Amino acid sequence: QQQVKQSPQSLIVQKGGIPIINCAYENTAFDYFPWYQQFPGKGPALLIAIRPDVSEKKEGRFTISFNKSAKQFSLHIMDSQPGDSATYFCAGRESTLGRLYFGRGTQLTVWP
Amino acid sequence: NAGVTQTPKFRILKIGQSMTLQCTQDMNHNYMYWYRQDPGMGLKLIYYSVGAGITDKGEVPNGYNVSRSTTEDFPLRLELAAPSQTSVYFCASGLGSSYEQYFGPGTRLTVT
Numbered sequence: 001q002q003q004v005k006q007s008p009q010s011l012i013v014q015k016g017g018i019p020i021i022n023c024a025y026e027n028t029a030f031d032y033f034p035w036y037q038q039f040p041g042k043g044p045a046l047l048i049a050i051r052p053d054v055s056e057k058k059e060g061r062f063t064i065s066f067n068k069s070a071k072q073f074s075l076h077i078m079d080s081q082p083g084d085s086a087t088y089f090c091a092g093r094e095s096t097l098g099r100l101y102f103g104r105g106t107q108l109t110v111w112p
Numbered sequence: 113n114a115g116v117t118q119t120p121k122f123r124i125l126k127i128g129q130s131m132t133l134q135c136t137q138d139m140n141h142n143y144m145y146w147y148r149q150d151p152g153m154g155l156k157l158i159y160y161s162v163g164a165g166i167t168d169k170g171e172v173p174n175g176y177n178v179s180r181s182t183t184e185d186f187p188l189r190l191e192l193a194a195p196s197q198t199s200v201y202f203c204a205s206g207l208g209s210s211y212e213q214y215f216g217p218g219t220r221l222t223v224t
Contacts, residue, residue, distance in 0.1 A: 002154075009152060032211040043116070043202050043215030044155070091155060091211075098143070098209020099170070102154040 003027050003093050006103025013080055014092050014111050021075045021106045023090035028071075030092035034100070035064065038087045047088070048075075080110045114138055116216035118203050124222045125193040125212065133219050135189040135203030143206045144186040145213060146170075146198040155202065161186055162209075193223045 005024045013019045023033075034049035037088045048066045050057045052072065061078040077084055090103045116137045125131055137144065142163045147170075148157040153176055157170030173190040177189040186205075190197060200220050204213040 006154075034211045041217070043204070043217055045215065046212045049211050093209075093211040098211075099157060099160065100155075100211065100213065102156075104152055104154040 002104065003101040004090055004103040006090050006106060008106060009104065010107045010109075012109045012111065015081060017080050017110070019077050019080055019084075019105060019108055019110070021088055021090070021108075022072065023069075023074065023103050024072045025091060025092050026071060027094065027101070029095050030101075031095040032093040033064070033066065033073050034091050034093065035062075036089045036091065036102075036107075038089065040086075044089060077108075080108075082110050082112050084112050113162055116203055116205055116214050118201075118219050120198065120219060121215065121217070122220045124224065125190075127193060127223060129193050130189070130191050131193070131204050131221075133190070133203075135186045135216060136184050137186075137203075137205040137214070138184065138209075139205060139214065140183060141205035141214070142205050143208060143210075143213075144180065144194075146176070146186070146188045147202045147205040148172065149202060149218075151204065158188065158201075170215075177201065179203035190211075195223050197221065198223045 035047045036044035037047040039045040063076045066073040091100045119134045145160045146158040156172045159178040161167045176212040203216045
């Protein structure tokens with residue numbers, strides 16, 4: 001059973017576009033929602049994270065929007081660049097043991 | 113500061129063979145994790161450790177074993193390899209139960 005559902009599985013945009021990746025969860029014990037970025041042949045790396053009591057968080061061109069009542073959150077990448085081409089994973093952190101539960105990932109391709 | 117290192121990078125095993133995937137971190141992190149990544153399935157937690165001498169099962173522990181005798185090392189043992197264990201394995205570490213986990217470069221394992 002996937003605790004964090006992520007869509008779409010793949011996404012292709014042109015340079016300058018705004019790709020949006022959506023995630024949904026059911027577990028109310030999640031207390032942080034991080035996003036990880038993974039380039040081919042590398043391990044994932046933390047990109048940005050949000051707490052459920054915050055509706056939006058921006059870091060540079062990356063923004064997380066969070067809707068607590070709908071149990072949904074999304075990643076927006078402003079002015080996307082070819083260097084943003086990577087796989088993106090959303091996750092929920094379970095508060096008692098601190099374990100991360102990852103979505104299935106979105107493979108983003110940004111064409112120049 | 114090398115971060116999290118994993119060896120080997122690649123390995124091919126025959127069905128029924130055993131092997132140990134090595135993981136070392138030099139950041140003095142107390143928490144360490146093993147994940148497997150299968151295409152389109154995200155990252156699944158195999159085992160984790162909150163400190164030397166303490167380990168616990170994750171979501172998909174069957175067919176694997178771990179030990180944690182030092183803060184730095186967290187080897188993953190595969191006994192009686194099966195084709196279902198063909199995957200990319202990532203080791204990660206973190207400070208406490210932080211949502212920020214630092215991943216190694218991965219080991220690509222094929223069982224035939």
